[in-house]
Amino acid sequence: MKNRILSSTLCVLAFVPVACEKNTEHEQVPVEIALSVSPSELAFSSENEVKVLSVETDASEVEITDNLSWLVIEKTEDGFSIEALENTATDSRSGVLTVFAIEGKYKETLEVKVTQQGAGAKAQFPDAEFRRLMLELCDADGDGLISQAEADRVGELDLVYDSESTERSVIKSLEGIKLFRNLRNLDCSFNALTSLDLSGMEHLEFVDCSYNLLTSLNLSACPKLLQVYANVNALTSLDLSGNEALKFVQAYKNRISSFELKDKVDLGYLDISQNALTSIKISGCPKLGILNCGSNYLTRLDLSDLPYLYSLGCYRNSLVSIDVSGFPELLMLECYDNNITMLDLSACPTLGSVRCSNNLIEELLLPQNKKDLVTYVICSGNRLKSLDVTMYPNLKTLDCATNFLTELKVSGCSMLESFKCDENLLEALDLSGLTSLINFTCTDNKLSELSLVECSSIETVDAQRNPLQSLWITAKQQSSKLQIKTDDNESIVKVVESL
Template identity: 30%
Template sequence: MKDKKRKTAVMAMAAVLSVMIIASPLAVTAQETAPAAPAITRDGNVQKETAPAIRLPENLRAKAGTALKDVALPEPWTWADDSTVITAETAEYPARLCVDDTAYDYSKVEGYNVGGSYVERMVAVTAEAEKATNPVKGKPRGLPADPPTTYDAGDIAINADNFPDAEFQKWLKQQSYGTDGTITQAEIAAITRIDVRGKDKIKNLTGIEHFTALETLDCSYTGIGSLDVSHNKNLTDLYCYNNVSLTSLTVEGATALKILNCYGTRIGSLDVSSNKNLTDLQCHGNASLTSLTVEGAAALNRLWCYNTGIGSLDVSSNKNLTDLQCAHNASLTSLTVEGATALKILYCFTSGIRSLDVSSNKNLTDLQCNANASLTSLTVEGATALKTLYCYTTGIRSLDVSRNPNLTDLDCFNNANLTNLKVEGAKELETLDCSYTGIGSLDVSSNKNLTDLRCYNNVSLTNLTVEGATALKILYCYTTGIRSLDVSSNKNLTDLNCSANASLTSLKVEGAEALKILYCYTTGIRSLDVSSNTELTYLNCSNNPLAYLNIGTNNKLTNVSSTGLKPVEVTVPSDRFQMADKFAGIDAGAVDDKTVRGADYDKTTGTMSNYRAGTPIKYTYHCGTSSGGKKETIEVTLNIKLESTISITENLNNTYTVEEKALSGGVKDSGNNKSDGTKTDKKAAQTGDHTSIGLLAAMILLSAGCMFLLTRKEEHKK
């Protein structure tokens, strides 16, 4: 600006000599100071700031009698009444400066007109009576007799030679430093920020290299097709995102660059290896980006390159990298992170990687490598700081997190090939989802902080141990192959779903005192006692072969579903049996003796008698009372099977008989019954070969499907 003032002073001295010889009306320009471009926030909103100081146009001189319309003011100044004639008696005239009162606060500025968005001030114009004779070369002043314009060394003219894009020229001329069509050396040194964000008519930023002091450039949402900032050595922040026409970006020489946001463009390659100070690179959402080189960016801290077309990525030399997000890259088949020792966050899900080893990433806390169908090998043992691991829907066959003591959240569901899962050493584990896998057993007894376990739809899972998981609140283990389940030590368990387990025959919930919801329908359990689960509000035990259900007295239990109960298959050894012998824990008095069909029942002793083979025993069982004092009952059916024996004699002329112990009033004499109560099977074979005797006995055992009592009898020949 000092150079400008010097030239203005020279022009003022020559004005006296020049004004008298001008035949046409006089046009005068002068030094001006217009407000700088308002600051714009990252999200595009204009931030209203304190209005800049206003500097009035200076050194205006004209011939007396000249109309103000012929005295040029620097843009955006205008005369309030340009028809006013200059007189020697009047020293000042009203002029107006258009201001941006949407970005700046002019409410306290003298002469501000809120309705017209301008500031009106009095500007001095000196009326001259003499003519100047020696015009001086300098910046254009609108004087027709001036010789060709000359510039100081280093000044940049805003023209097509320096700035080929007309819209960019227009924007520059609207800035305080470009209103006169030239940018001086001093002005260039002071320009540290250029913001053309949203100027979609600008197609070319050629000429940006002239701004050597530039620190921040925001050219997002424009129409540019290429951008080269290699000459902007002081540039630290570059925002060129969401430029759908941008296909070429050169940043190699911008050695001070720290932030580069170039997402949402069409660039095909990006090399930041020479940008040693780059800390933040966001180049995601570039489907055309197939090549990305970051090896030399030693200071890189954050790299977001998801949703691109890159095929490989190596960040092993980026020692300061803490946040890497390269997800949704279907073409990415190779990812190397071993040397990135500062890495904390790694999102590489939905890619094409085949293996991943984070054992050397000691600071890694969050890993998401899920939805990678090609991923068959995952090594996490050395990542001791790991807290969150999402590796669901992959091709991994085994997973060992026993050496990840800080792991709190593990999601490995929908891994059909996963047959081996070790979680014993993950002491801080809180949530575990290993549903839809191929694991055969699961032991979480050492996971004292586990609160949420989901291992459902694992048809190969036959063994589940949860006894030591004292913090467990939610357990979903439905549709598995487990045979027994004991949650009596899980004092904090509130929600249990173990339904659709056909092999489950034993369920213990007595000690789960916080249990509120229990789904155990469609299993093989024959008895259920929830009388000690006083917090229980919902119970569904339908479609089970229940002999009894005990709910005790529970006023909180508002919903009990016990419909569609299956018959209970029970084998009895004699003509009578104790219910307690067949169904441990049953309350003999809760069997309604008035409803018993197919047998006689002694309610006092709990004895069933006088029944027939093949005829089911049915009865109503009183389960207890639920909410509102409602009496709950179930209808029970017992399918009776009788134990059988085979009688074999020692003679060669042996007779083998199937012996059914006579049921009082239950078996009629068919003529084959002997006096000792046995029934002779006339279809039995006779042979002298003892080996054949054993084979025949085995065949009978298999066909009968029950336990036989092998006895010997010695018969006399008739």
């Protein structure tokens, strides 16, 4: 009996381990893992920002999903460092991160909501001052954004900087301006813009971007553009090829080296003076009446396709000749400070004002038709030897100083008010009939006698550095406030008692 019980016992003992192993495999109790995070949600501003997500757990491993491209996640001793990259979009963005606590083959999870604000108006208008002004002017609902509906109501923007204003600072960028797709008039002068892109603004009619720091200006695909002011910038080129409706262009004081304009059938005014032009081509602009290309480096000027030009400024260039014979409407010509040797204005019937000083002109032919229109002639600083203006009855101003004149005829010019003939070789000068003459200078000539008796309106006379023996005036002139400068007034000035 004893042997059977042991055996049973032995049998029982032998089978116990097997029974225990089988129970462990199929009936193991799940492991409970503690997991908590702080904060439970992550909220970022639109700027680049870093926050810490603290994790508490009794698990041996902690992991986190990396499924949001705008987050940079790094593991730390206490959890995770989470960096949100700057959100340059207008709208906010969000996502979910999942934290895993792992112990063996068991794990616990928690979801963490992540949000980041949108850039709002900053995305629309990166420049702080431009953004402030747009929100102030256009944000009707006060939501900190300019909706398309709000932008579409804007037809005019006055962004001129006033240096005396304490409420404004300069604008450095107009990025976002195209949101205002119905904009017709834009004045952004006197700011600090370095570039301006207005391309495709199909309703734009007027632009003034003068007095900035512009090196580039894009006005392409603006079919309704009528007027452009781009003065005093640093532009090296100006492309107006896509602006067919243009009527007025002003772009003086820039750095433009070449300029071409064609097929602007309504263009009436162009000022591209004070640049660095070595070439200019204008064609297909039949209505161009005013052209100013002065203060450049032009050596030639082709005006043959401008039949209705009435005002031409080509001063301070390097021109050796200029042909204005085909301009029946020309009223004013300014071609001073060039290298012109001969100037023929005889075929300019409507010319009233000419300023051709400081050239090399040896022959000057003034208009031969409608002589009564000529009122202003400045031809000083040339090489003229003779000049006759007696056939121009309405001439008011004549300056022919610093020439080589030995013959000068002005008698009968009853409307002449200002007359200068200094630094010539004149030995005689007839001033008869100059009843309107007010100011007269004839210094540095060879005059021995002058008579002012018919110059009833005279106020100032300067005849210094002449070998004058007599200067005749009337008693009335003597008693008036007539100012006379000669080398010896007392012995030279003589009074005519009666005419």
